[in-house]
Amino acid sequence: MKKKILFIMHLPPPVHGMSMVCEQIRNNKDINSEFECRYINLSASRSAKEVSQYGPLQIVRKLWRFSGALLHTFWKLLTYRPVCCYLSITCHGIPFLKDAPFVLLCKLFRCRIILHQHNKGMKNYATKPIYRLLLSLVYRNATVVLLSWRLYDDISAIVQREQVRICPNGI
8 A cells, every 4th residue: 555645835837946846746657656645736826927916806816725725735634644744835934824834734633744945044034933933833843855955054943954855956
């Protein structure tokens, strides 16, 4: 019996580095043949133009997509029962606040957590009280995938070196 993995990732559109890597993971024949996989799109925007729009209609659309993805995640955790959850997350700012509930929900279901981090910026937020608390909760007991050891300094205040795995610019 194959191990079940739930992938919660930013998938295109919009097209950017993180979404393209996640698309490669979703389409990887080796991953899909080795594991029983399910995929949830974490993106709240559906175009590059929409990413930076914050009018009332755009906010409602993004909140709707966020809520739908969170409910979809809850349903998959309840019915699919994965042993592991892989999440591509943003480590700072509003996008982190959007991604954190997905990780915490997976932790409630006692899934092993793999966080694939494609960006920098945690260091600037790690001292802010609400972020420090949430970052600690999200990254505690999680495996963190970085593109290079050069990125470790940015997360070293929150993440232990033993938690880190390196996957240089690819899968």
